[in-house]
Amino acid sequence: MSQKEHDKILLAHGGGGQLSDQLIRKHILPRFANNTLSxxxxxxxxxxxxxSICFTTDSYVVKPLFFPGGDIGKLAVCGTINDLAVSGARPVAMSLALIIEEGLAFEVLDKILDSIAATAxxxxxxxxxxxxxxxETGAADQIFINTAGIGVRLEGVELGFSNIKAGDKILINGSIGDHGMTxxxxxxxxxxxxxxxxxxxxLADLTCKLLTETHGVKFMRDPTRGGLAATLNEIAQQTSFDIRINDADIPINPTVQAAADALGFDVLNIANEGKFVAVVAPxxxxxxxxICRQHxxxxxxxxxxxxxxTxxxxxxxxxxxxxxxxIVQMPYGRELPRIC
Amino acid sequence: MLQRIKNAQLLMNAACGVTGRPINIMEVCGTHTVSIFRNGIRGMIPKSMKLLSGPGCPVCVTHQGYIDTVLELADRNDCLIATYGDMIRVPGKGGSLETKKTAGNVRIVLSSEDALQLAKENPSKTVVFIAVGFETTTPATAVAVKQAANEGIENFCILSNHKLVVPAMQALLSDENNRIDAFLCPGHVSVIIGYGAFKPITKQFRKPCVVAGFEPMQIIEGLAEICRQIIEGKPEAKTIYTAVVTEHGNQIAQGIISECFEPVDGYWRGLGKIPKSTLQLKEKYSKFDAFKRFGVTEKPENDTTGCRCGEVLCGLIDPPQCELFGRVCEPLTPVGPCMVSSEGACAAWFKYSKREKQNK
Known part of the structure; x- marks a missing residue:
């Protein structure tokens, strides 16, 4: 087999032979060099x-691969970090699995790998x-990524639905709907x-700060798919408490609100990728x-x-x-733009 | 703002006192329905004032027979269906456009312009634009048809089911079982047709017709204006959405509509056949008429699922009174169109109102 450089992924790059070796040694290892991986x-x-460790996994199939504020690589690292972070853990290590459609340009792959390396x-x-x-072409959409992460649980931190009591407050670290609308x-x-x-x-830096500097954070979750509405409904269902929120207090960027209004979407249902909801003692x-506002x-x-x-x-x-x-209902899947 | 809300509530209470019976106000537009639910307005008005969700959601008023015709065209290999998003889940006899979408011949577009662009990009297919909506979306469809004619884009056509609001309101009031006291008239549509278009209704049926915008204060003040008219016993056509709605509307848009379309009798879900209520392309543009191009017709059949969307649209029942509501008919598995669109009355009820609480 020729040793020449290809500018696109071929099926053979996953075949376990020389091309696979080239892909790993030239494109992957140099970016993520550490003793364990090498x-x-x-x-x-x-x-x-x-x-006491936390262990999580998630797969990323976002389309388009690149978007203002991020890309599939950054998302794959942040998403898994965030799952660990809201479980009360400090992320330590991660796996990275790529499923690549043949024909993907190396230029695109390299850009994604750079983003993964930088974020990690x-x-x-x-x-x-x-x-x-x-x-083969058509069997995946350019690239799918799976990451699994391991985090060390912060000492003395026990997050869970069972901690939640009437009177606890609900905190969010910022505006909602930005990722999904983008x-x-x-x-x-x-x-x-x-x-x-x-x-x-x-979010791990911020959540670790919050968890180590205070006592009384009861529960955390990242409101990704299904948005804030899904997360709050899960909390209500799991705890059998009502949740009362105030529209005027929920941070929403005006552009996000305008885009959601134009398409007929409810911002509460729109996905976030850099937000956590925390239930905290009053x-x-x-x-x-x-603490959040200083971060x-x-x-x-x-x-x-x-x-x-209730x-x-x-x-x-x-x-x-x-x-x-x-009433804020559990969202029911895909949001569709309306007619007028 | 609080003072304005209080003033409006005073008027509403006074109107209920004057009539001595419940007042039924129909909001004609689906966007009003959603805003009313989203802002919790039903809980802010007197208990004896009732808001009925009318036939103002384009998806909801679409007749089953039209959906079946769309599905028939979606099965053709030479067609590419271009549709607004919320049409794709409306169930017809043989599935919905969503099930056809996986086969690759259905595309979601945001405008008729996008549909025309799709035709340019797919010269080997005929793009059929699912032209639904009221006077709000009709001018854009007309512009696309004119552009296709000017540029000689042969592989573009429309399956027109554009509807007119006023004939539907007149049909509702002509039903002796109707319980409508006044209309909160649609904001978007009125930008085009002008609030003067509702004058025949106030004249013939003596019902207040007030145009309001979609912000919650607009809706509350629109309801208050209706109440003022009820108290004074002087129903009139009026706008409080003065920033964008004039008496005569957008005459350029009206001109484009009447250049391309003519009103014909048409089927509405729940309302049946309404004279001169649906727009058909004029002879001059008939080669862009998908009905004619493919020799298809809208089947005048009613569905037999037990769905009561029609009665909901006429304001005869509230969605929870339908036996299917919340049981077999939910947003994930809609039986009727009012559960499909986010602006449908059933979907709005399902989404925002407190349902029967289940046992813990």
Whole structure:
């Protein structure tokens, strides 16, 4: 087989032969160099200074691959970091698995790998093991990424639904809907041009700060698909408490609101990639907001509502800007743009 | 703002006092329906004032027979269906456009212009634009047809089901079972047709017709204006959406509509056949008429699922009174069109109102 450089991924790049070796040694290893990965053993050996770890995995199939504020690579690192972060863990190591459609330009792949490397390095997370597969044209959409992450649980931190009590406050670290509206506005199906930017970001630095500097954070979750509405409904269902929020307190960027209004979407249902919802004891609510606001990822942090006792089946209710009330339902899947 | 809300509520209470019976106001437009739910307005008005969701969502008023015709065209290999997003989940006899979308011959577009562009990009297919909507979307369809004619784009056509608002309102009031006291008239449509278009209704049926915008304060003040008219016993056509709605509307847009389209009798879900209520392309543009090009017709059949969307659209029942609502008919598995569109009355009820609480 010829040793010449190709400018596109071929099926043979996943065949386990020379081309696979070239892909790994030229494009992957140099970007993620660390002792564990460089051994290229069948599994990574890690020495962790804790017996209590968190382990998570997620797959990324975003379209388009690049969008204002991020790309599939950054998303794949941040998403997994965030799953660990909201579980009360400090992310340590990550796996990286790529499923690549034949024909993907190396230029595109390199750009994604650069983004993965930069995001992982910024967050002190080592890529310690990985896999690459190639599939025939049409069997994948350019590239799919799976990452799995391991984090060390912060000492003394026990997050969970069972901690939540009536009177607890609900905190969010910033504006909602930015990621989902950005990606939707770029999709070919919609073709809507605007000044939107995804909020894609890794939250572990901020969540670790919040968890180590306060006592009384009860529960955290990142409101990704299904948005804030889905996360709050999950909390209500799991705890049997009502949740009461206030529309006027929820940070929403005006551009996001305008785009959502134009397409007939409810911003509460739109995905976020750099946000967490925390349920906190009322006495530390102000402190939590202050800690967040001192961090770049929490400038618009706000208390948006509270946990309320109910004897009925639990619901999420919001007080609207003009003082009315409405129920916030669990979103039901795909949002479709309306006619007029 | 609080003072304005209080003033409006005073008028509403006074109107209920004057009539001595419940007041039924129909919001004709789906965007009003959603805004009313989203802002919790139903909880801010007197208990004896009732808001009925009318036939103002283009998806909801679309007759089953039209959907079946769309599905028939979607099965043709030589067609590419270009549709607004919320049409794709409306169930017809043989599935929905969503099921056809996976076969690759259905595309979601945001405008008729996008559909025309699709035709340019796919010269081997005939792009059929699913032209639905009221006077708001009709001018854009007309512009696309004119552009296709000017540029000689032969592989573009439209399946027109554009509807006229006023004939539908007149049909509702002509039904002796109707319980409508007044209309909150659509903001977007009125930008085009002008609030003067509702004068025949106030004259013939003596019902207030007030145009309002979609911000919650507009809706509340629109309802208050209706109440003022009820108290004074002087129904009239009026706008409080003065920033964009004039008496005569956008005459350029009206001109483009009447250049391309002519009103014919048409089928509406739940309302049946309404004279001169649906727009058909004029002879001059008939080669862009998908009905004629493919020799298809709208089948005048009603669905037999037990769906009561028609009665919902006429304001005869509220969505929860339909036996299917929330049981077999949900946003994920819609039986009727009012559950499909985010602006449909059933979907709005389902999404924003407190349902029967389940046992814990």
């Amino acid at each position: 051994e290229l053993t069948d599994s990574a050996k890690l020495n962790l200074d804790s017996k 390095a910024q967050n002190n997370v080592a890529i310690v093991t990985g896999d690459t597969k190639t599939v 990606v939707m506005s770029l999709r070919q199906d919609i073709g809507f041009k605007s000044q939107l930017k995804s909020d894609c970001a890794a 006495e530390i609510a102000d402190t939590c907001v202050n 770049p990822l929490g400038q618009q942090a706000a208390i948006i509502g509270e946990i309320v006792k 004897d009925d089946a639990p619901v999420v209710e919001t007080i609207t800007k003009i003082g009315g009330r409405r």
